Amino acid sequence: MSVGVVSLLHKGHRYPVEVISHCVWVYFRFPLSLREGEELMLEGGIVVSYETVRRWCAKFGSAYAGALRRRQPRPGDKWHLDEVFIKINGRLQYLWRAVDQDGSVLGILVQNRRDKAAARRFFRRLLKKTGAVPRVIVTDKLRSYGAAHQEVMPCVEHRQSKYLNNRAENSHQPTRQRERAMKGFRSVGGAQRFLSAFSGISTHFRPRRHLMTAAAHRAEMTVRFAIWEQITGVAGLATAA
Structure with missing residues (x-):
């Protein structure tokens, strides 16, 4: 600014x-x-x-x-994606997160599902927000990733393994700390706004x-x-x- x-x-x-x-x-x-x-x-x-x-x-x-x-510099070409559950007003929601190989947060999205449509929406949001296409994406073995990958970016290499995605899983730890300090989130919109700002400032x-x-x-x-x-x-x- x-x-x-x-x-x-x-x-x-x-x-x-x-x-x-x-x-x-x-x-x-x-x-x-x-x-x-x-x-x-x-x-x-x-x-x-x-x-x-x-x-x-x-x-x-x-x-x-x-x-x-x-x-921030242009994001790396290897993206790690992961999703974890969070409770908002007692209801189960899912926090989707993507980081590159350097640990820079590429995007987050709070959704109430983790099906193909939710994964597809997250993929498209990432592509639009970063203005880049990765060389490879790394996810866990959730089937939604594979289905959305074939539809949104089939030319990108997709690696699925629960052992290769520690970078994305570890990036959730600061969020868990804040979630406990705030005693949870009160609304989906509030969680999305807070976590978007938090991921940018805290990571810096x-x-x-x-x-x-x-x-x-x-x-x-x-x-x-x-x-x-x-x-x-x-x-x-x-x-x-």
């Missing part, structure tokens, strides 16, 4: 951009409840209600996540730490924080000052 767009986004808010962006970062980066976020801000001398934190996250989370995704601040030295990790995080300040408008304000 440009500085002008960011200014319009924050127009009319009593709190400065630095406070809003910090609240959004804290909430999406760490497994905190809204009230815990309120308490953390209070410790820093900022009085803001948990309801205000909720509204900020709902309004700015998706915009920030979208800006981060637009800065989760480089593959186990592959880096401490110095390399600090350098990488410095770059990522600089990008965050750019897309939230904090860097622009500092330059103007």
Whole structure:
């Protein structure tokens, strides 16, 4: 987002951009409840209600996540897909997720089924969102994947194995942490909006730490924080000052 767009986004808010962006970062980066976020801000001398934190996250989370995704490099050509169940108001739903070989989240979709139609919809959504076609997709042995694959992208290699898809399965772990902290989701739409923002922001601040030295990790995080300040408008304000 440009500085002008960011200014319009924050127009009319009593709190400065630095406070809003910090609240959004804290909430999406760490497994905190809204009230815990309120308490953390209070410790820093900022009085803001948990309801205000909720509204900020709902309004700015998706915009920030979208800006981060637009800065990501082109996705890898090997996609890992997986689906897990989540409960929303006591009803069973399915969270579909796709990541590339580098662990970058390509897309998520909450649906109430995991049949061929649901898999087909997820495939088409991924192709449209990424604007790319993978060289190979890796899934578990759910038959819906095979049926949808033959219909949507039959020229793409499809590997099915419960042992090859650990990357996608592991990417669900942060979501499970947030689900517990939030005591579940209240609606399908709310879950989709939150998880779309969460997958963009949380992943940005989760480089593959186990592959880096401490110095390399600090350098990488410095770059990522600089990008965050750019897309939230904090860097622009500092330059103007």
